[in-house]
Amino acid sequence: MKPMWIPAFVAMMAAKSAIAGSAYPTIETLGEALFFDTNLSANRTQSCATCHDPEYGFVDPRETDAGKAVSLGDDGTSLGDRTAPTAAYAAFTPEFHRNEKGRYIGGMFWDGRAATLEEQAGGPPLNPIEMGMPDKASVVERLMENDAYTEAFEALFGGGIMQDTEAAYNGMTRAIAAFERTDVFAPFDSKYDRYLRGEVELTKQEELGRVLFFSQQFTNCATCHQLKASPMDPRETFTSYEYHNIGVPANRDVQAANGTKTGWIDPGLLANAMVDHEAEKGRFKVPTLRNAAVTGPYMHNGVFEDLRTVVLFYNKYNSKAKARQINPETGKTWRLPEVAKTLAVAELTEGPALEDDRIDALVAFMKTLTDARYEHLLED
Template sequence: MRRYLGAIAPLFGTVPLLLALGGCGGTGTEETAKTPAASPEAKPETPAAKGSGKAELVTPSRNVDPKKLIDVVEQEVEGGEASAGPSPDSVLWLLPNTSLIQDEPYQLTPPLGLPSTLAGVVPASNPLTKGKVELGKQLYFDPRVSLDGTVSCATCHNPEKGWTDSLKTSAGINGQFGGRNAPTVINTAFGRTMFWDGRAPSLEGQAQGPIQNPIEMGKQSYKEIITRLRTIPAYQEQFKKVFGTEVTLDGFAKAVASFERVASLSGNSKYDKYTRGGDLKALSDSEKRGMVLFGISLSSDDEFKPGVTKAKAMCTSCHAGFNFTDENFHNLGIGWDEKKNEFADLGRWAISPIGAKNSAELGAFKTPTVRDSSKTGPYMHDGSLATLEDVVEHYDKGGTPNPSLDKDMKKLNLTPSEKADLVAFMKALDGEPIKVALPTLPPGADGKSPDPKEALEMPTAKAAFNAFHPGFVH
């Protein structure tokens, strides 16, 4: 999921190893440029043409115009949030008829290592309820929110793939590729902003961007999307019971955010069992050394002598707290072209308000969580680093030099064994598996229900298949 216009805050602190492991985004945050103004990246691989060679799948251009980095449909969205435009207010929101609501609170106990309650992060405007979470789950997996009925939220944020898609940059409608890596949804309940550039102020805000992004789910207005969902009788009935209204964008965003908030919580990792559960044997010797290098002290009851310098890798400077992120934005040099003296993606700078542009924000992206990072590769906002080992190497060399590189980025001089220990510790942050059963989607007016599993197939593969089977209907 992807985008938003956020308030500018102080952006730079000490930069550690591992600033940009994964993140929040989807197929990307750029529209294909009419006049490319930034260096092109390598095109992602697509299924190769086989057999007779009658057709060939062509990967859309990923040249990016920095002036068009924010996903917007003209007069429909401002920075990712719905605003006055062609869609009437009755599509965006409706006053509720509370007599119609039939719902009850959703009870949740977060896993070990996370706060004991979500009370501090659930907005007052969107309390958790059973019906809302269930409705959000259906909408999250329903491909009918996309223009051609092939792409769902889960296409790019599949729970079985660490709530990502395992691609360098994600494929959207018609096999189009965006320019950013799909960030994980894991523990976004605790995020202060969403998307790699932090333009969304909440999960509710984030949910409004991808569904009308031309590359991700198609160039469609909110009116088109909500009108389509209103033709599904079960959704009409569920919205009345949950929100006391017809289907609206407000309800859609709240339902999807509620599902993501409770379904993607990751905890009870080996690290949590060691630090919170009192199990001193939960971590191996290598993981303990990596933990110290990362910047975290061993338990005072642990007699193990790690023999390494604490915080040598400087990771906790930004990957701090229970969710291992400072929720801030940093320039690591990813995407810098030395020959052209420019970034392929301007990052946080692009969404800063006029009058608040700061060159320190050029090429700066949000610090992602390290939890479950072994499941969320490839890494960085552009998916340019394939493995955790590659990420460690990038930080060990001090990042990529550029005019806006964070002042605290420097060579770490880690030994091969220290690098291995760091990777071992990061893998020890993997939580217990999150199982999400696919929902049964309600039938439309035609009596037919889509199979949510089909939308989990890469759009590139669908495009390749259709190129050689033009008459086939999924």
């Protein structure tokens, strides 16, 4: 079922369709159809939107044996090791590269293994524990079942394209990426954006959180979730697109549910074929904080349920209080990092310990980063 929040977008594209005489007159409308098409999975049960549900901040809201930490595959049994990151604002991610300081930047997935949005779109259909299609040719065969797709592909990418498997598959990824670059995925209309435009005022608690968030003196939030980090857009995406090891522990519930071997360690960035430096082990891409309040669970493996827990997790590095060394979700001491050797000690220990009122203020500020169409989820 199409999401309830884009009728204007759909109506606009339908009007264009009537004029052009095609079901999908633009690459964006074709991409929209492909994004929601479950026929592109082996058992015809899963689409891009299944794990990136536009009704829930473009993450996966489904419950599994591991809660909502990881996604269930098209086969109805497979579970992954990592949570599905939001597809919202992903279009502003720079292509995977190494900068002048030697740091890896950008790319898609938690380890940047897809350099571009197009490459990312081509991954899940062929992943055996996701959409499960055996090969690109099988995907193209599914596309050719739909005459409207064939017509659109030939109109948009050239006649005879469906007889060239590689070209047709690339056309599919280009279309999906084009749809993900529309304002549907990045409206920039959160309370924070409206505050910047002078349309609303922040509460005292939200304002305190904003000041703390951007203050190098009181927190290190902006070190990784810094201002205007994207080279493609001047608006704030709340991520540096860098990779860091912040000491996240393994999610034992996920490992028990998906049958991971005891002692397995997620290599993080080192799993990227373009990276061969042991010093990158255990590092994961800094996610956007936009819609963070409604897209839990958190961290690359969904190990934390609550946004406040995440702030407390960071604060444990700065606080000597015994109470701050307890995970409120388990009532036990924070578990050790999966990979301790590459821990970002300097970044994590910057700034003083925070009292409850300041932790609550930071959470309140991050809630203001929620897109307007998801603000009702804050109440849930």
